Amino acid sequence: xxxxxxxxxxxxxxxxxxxxxxxxxxxxxxxxxxxxxxxxxxxxxxxxxxxxxxxxxxxxxxxxxxxxxxxxxxxxxxxxxxxxxxxxxxxxxxxxxxxxxxxxxxxxxxxxxxxxxxxxxxxxxxxxxxxxxxxxxxxxxxxxxxxxxxxxxxxxxxxxxxxxxxxxxxxxxxxxxxxxxxxxxxxxxxxxxxxxxxxxxxxxxxxxxxxxxxxxxxxxxxxxxxxxxxxxxxxxxxxxxxxxxxxxxxxxxxxxxxxxxxxxxxxxxxxxxxxxxxxxxxxxxxxxxxxxxxxxxxxxxxxxxxxxxxxxxxxxxxxxxxxxxxxxxxxxxxxxxxxxxxxxxxxxxxxxxxxxxxxxxxxxxxxxxxxxxx
Ligand SMILES: [Zn+2]
Numbered sequence: 001x002x003x004x005x006x007x008x009x010x011x012x013x014x015x016x017x018x019x020x021x022x023x024x025x026x027x028x029x030x031x032x033x034x035x036x037x038x039x040x041x042x043x044x045x046x047x048x049x050x051x052x053x054x055x056x057x058x059x060x061x062x063x064x065x066x067x068x069x070x071x072x073x074x075x076x077x078x079x080x081x082x083x084x085x086x087x088x089x090x091x092x093x094x095x096x097x098x099x100x101x102x103x104x105x106x107x108x109x110x111x112x113x114x115x116x117x118x119x120x121x122x123x124x125x126x127x128x129x130x131x132x133x134x135x136x137x138x139x140x141x142x143x144x145x146x147x148x149x150x151x152x153x154x155x156x157x158x159x160x161x162x163x164x165x166x167x168x169x170x171x172x173x174x175x176x177x178x179x180x181x182x183x184x185x186x187x188x189x190x191x192x193x194x195x196x197x198x199x200x201x202x203x204x205x206x207x208x209x210x211x212x213x214x215x216x217x218x219x220x221x222x223x224x225x226x227x228x229x230x231x232x233x234x235x236x237x238x239x240x241x242x243x244x245x246x247x248x249x250x251x252x253x254x255x256x257x258x259x260x261x262x263x264x265x266x267x268x269x270x271x272x273x274x275x276x277x278x279x280x281x282x283x284x285x286x287x288x289x290x291x292x293x294x295x296x297x298x299x300x301x302x303x304x305x306x307x308x309x310x311x312x313x314x315x316x317x318x319x320x321x322x323x324x325x326x327x328x329x330x331x332x333x334x335x336x337x338x339x340x341x342x343x344x345x346x347x348x349x350x351x352x353x354x355x356x357x358x359x360x361x362x363x364x365x366x367x368x369x370x371x372x373x374x
Pocket of ligand 1: 068114
């Protein structure tokens with residue numbers, strides 16, 4: 001979701017922290033609502049209220065970061081790294097590189113975030129009590145109380161039993177542990193998340209009906225959570241279907257190779273019209289020159305087709321377009337989708353040994369579901 005988007009602001013414990021552009025909206029909203037409280041209830045001057053609001057907001061986001069580090073550092077105990085931690089419109093996310101391997105790991109990595117939030121809740125709560133006893137300024141007491149409540153809400157909201165909340169992962173860990181069935185447990189947690197999302201939508205409609213525009217926010221958030229919950233199930237289904245399947249298991253051997261000196265008219269007749277592919281590898285002797293594409297041929301005037309050899313239109317394969325037979329089929333499928341190609345060449349060293357077709361990957365997925373494996 002956050003690939004390559006966001007502003008890097010540094011590293012902590014070796015994990016980069018990035019701010020997604022939407023985070024600034026949240027920072028502004030939190031600062032603004034705190035500042036208006038400072039002005040309305042405590043009579044603080046407008047300029048100072050924004051400054052105080054900003055400090056409290058930044059401490060709240062620091063608490064959120066601590067929550068995400070709870071996940072990331074627990075995952076590290078199991079040798080699982082974290083790509084980055086991102087703060088965005090709706091909170092934070094630690095992009096942990098692998099799914100936990102056992103229910104126990106899943107449980108501990110998931111619970112660590114809310115546990116840290118509860119510690120922050122206790123920390124700010126104690127400070128708030130001490131500040132009240134010491135007769136500290138009202139603005140400071142309010143800031144500490146706000147941070148106490150915010151951390152409580154972080155912990156509580158995240159423990160809701162459905163994806164993508166941490167509580168969903170805790171739920172999955174339990175079902176996984178009890179049933180030994182990774183997919184079934186994922187389905188349960190995803191269903192929980194979808195239901196929670198729809199409950200937010202219903203609540204939002206209710207609020208909107210009574211004239212509160214915050215209802216609109218809840219409706220959007222509800223649909224978003226519902227979508228994320230469905231996506232996490234799809235991810236798990238794919239993961240299981242492609243477990244230990246490699247590119248070489250699904251690829252097709254090279255069949256349709258165009259000799260470099262073949263005229264375009266013959267390439268069109270013998271290849272483009274006969275085979276469902278938009279590109280064909282071009283070879284000179286046993287050397288692969290690159291590929292020729294149907295689109296490029298269409299650019300050439302028809303009257304020239306008999307006289308133009310294929311090698312004139314050869315383009316080299318891009319580095320990113322090349323697969324290795326030992327690549328994971330699932331990673332390759334993502335690549336095929338990303339690049340929007342119906343197939344990608346498979347090389348062993350410098351030698352072209354086959355092609356991986358997006359259709360074959362989809363067929364594999366469908367067969368797996370037909371036989372009840374996923
Ligand atoms: Zn969390």
